[in-house]
Amino acid sequence: MGRHSAKGLKRFAGPARAGASSTVADIQLVLHDRVLLLRCCAALALPFAVFFAIIVALGKVHDWALLIFAPMVLAGVLLGWQLDRAYASQSARNQSARNQSGRDKPAVVPPIVVQPIVVQPIVVQPIVDQPADAADIAAPAAVTADE
Secondary structure (H helix, E strand, O other): OOOOOOHHHOOEOOOOOOOOOHHHHHHHHHHHOHHHHHHHHHHHHHHHHHHHHHHHHHOOOOOHHHHHHHHHHHHHHHHHHHHHHHHHHHHHHHHHHHHHHOOOOOOOEOOOOOOOOOOOOOOOOOOOOOOOOOOOOOOOOOOOOOO
């Protein structure tokens, strides 16, 4: 069962369930499973670390396109693989729970409480160019022939 199936969305309660996109379902799944969150972070970071070490070892640091593009594609593949595995195991758990209980009732997960991010505005003061006073400019020391 793929991650874009309707059965995977039944587990989640809340406003994202009605018209949920696969991205919303992916985020909800990752936020509700700490182990999956760590696996996804590792799937994103590991390709960049490995490719950076290989490129430094080969001395091809100037090939920045290879340093960015190749790990980004690999990270996307690894992340999708982790999410597909999580949806498959979730589907198997839901199926076994239905078989044991004898009724078709989805598991209820509490909705995510999102805390607002408070951003303080930055006050930018303009710099006024003021002419320098004669006292602010120190005259260079006189150079003598003795030095």
